[in-house]
Amino acid sequence: MRAWLYTKAGRNLATAMVLNPSARRPPTPLPADRLLVRVTHMSPNPADYKLPELGHAVSVIMMRSFSATPGMDYAGIVEEVGRSVNSSPSSSSSSSTGTTYKPGDTVFGHIEQTPFGTLAEYIQPAPTSAVPFPSSSISATDASTLGTTAQTAYQALVPFVRAGAGDEVFINGGSGGVGTYAIQIAARVLGCVVTTSCSSHNASLCTSLGATTVLDYTTTDISAALRARGQVFRVVVDAVGSSPADLYKAADDYMLPDGAFVQVGAEFSPSNLCATASRALLPSILGGGKRAWKFVKMAQKYDDCVHLAQWMQEGKIRAVIDGDIFPFEDAPKAFEKLKTKHTKGNLVVKVSD
Numbered sequence: 001m002r003a004w005l006y007t008k009a010g011r012n013l014a015t016a017m018v019l020n021p022s023a024r025r026p027p028t029p030l031p032a033d034r035l036l037v038r039v040t041h042m043s044p045n046p047a048d049y050k051l052p053e054l055g056h057a058v059s060v061i062m063m064r065s066f067s068a069t070p071g072m073d074y075a076g077i078v079e080e081v082g083r084s085v086n087s088s089p090s091s092s093s094s095s096s097t098g099t100t101y102k103p104g105d106t107v108f109g110h111i112e113q114t115p116f117g118t119l120a121e122y123i124q125p126a127p128t129s130a131v132p133f134p135s136s137s138i139s140a141t142d143a144s145t146l147g148t149t150a151q152t153a154y155q156a157l158v159p160f161v162r163a164g165a166g167d168e169v170f171i172n173g174g175s176g177g178v179g180t181y182a183i184q185i186a187a188r189v190l191g192c193v194v195t196t197s198c199s200s201h202n203a204s205l206c207t208s209l210g211a212t213t214v215l216d217y218t219t220t221d222i223s224a225a226l227r228a229r230g231q232v233f234r235v236v237v238d239a240v241g242s243s244p245a246d247l248y249k250a251a252d253d254y255m256l257p258d259g260a261f262v263q264v265g266a267e268f269s270p271s272n273l274c275a276t277a278s279r280a281l282l283p284s285i286l287g288g289g290k291r292a293w294k295f296v297k298m299a300q301k302y303d304d305c306v307h308l309a310q311w312m313q314e315g316k317i318r319a320v321i322d323g324d325i326f327p328f329e330d331a332p333k334a335f336e337k338l339k340t341k342h343t344k345g346n347l348v349v350k351v352s353d
Helices: 046-050 056-062 146-157 177-190 200-209 222-227 247-254 270-281 304-311 328-339
Strands: 003-005 019-022 036-042 072-083 107-109 166-174 193-198 215-216 232-237 255-263 290-295
Touching: 036 146, 046 328, 072 146, 107 146, 107 304, 146 177, 146 304, 166 177, 177 193, 177 200, 177 232, 177 290, 177 304, 177 328, 200 215, 232 247, 247 290, 247 304, 290 304
Parallel strands: 166 193, 166 232, 193 215, 232 255, 255 290
Antiparallel strands: 003 019, 036 072, 072 107
């Protein structure tokens, strides 16, 4: 099969990847509890390059392989079904999703980082990571973006807001992959009043997605602007993680006392890791924030994906894709663009027909 592989990523995964036209396929015969899926589209995310760029030794330990294919999000077509996948839910090897799979089904989802990532023609997801399209009205291009960014937004919002109550929510970084989905879920699904931050260039996009107020971080002191509103926000979703530096401490003045500050973004740098640790551990008596701080590490959840796909089918959320779909041969360019940290929404690579 065709696959993009890397051995030593160094500081730039994009330049380390090599297109192998005859890469080894996932294990055969197909494990009983897995599906064989031909990937048609994948969407790269920062996590795809952060692990490989931590160093070769770390990558080998985590991947248990000297070479690997990046990518966790995908949309594709089922080609083979493991013999125990469609067994009864009471079986220990069953998917427990209640879904019966057959070759030809179109599915999407998020897989964990393995040597056989989604930037390849074939993967072997567990059924819990292979969610059927609810209808043909959803394209594979759009579905491929739901796995990480949309699920992250879902898990950062749904447990913490009161659906239909008109809660005020601030989303830091509204024009990125997580942010574009978070605005829509908060405003159009949960009925929240949304304030977000982005550059003036992306303000109209965020407004079109449902944001009521847009703060331009290039010209506005975000923390000061939020403080001026008073204690009105029930939830903050911080999809940036490092800027502004005082965003969490300032939440004492702009969040409700029982609100939740939810961080979903963080860079693997000493300064950012220290800042995140300070938010998590520094007590208010020593200068830390008083509001509840939570770090959400997205986990693949079948039911969350079902909800997201249903909302997409109903037109409540849509994929925001930055520019054209990348041909498979140009996949490194997608990672180069992703690393600029100025991507509007998501990126998509077409892997196969």
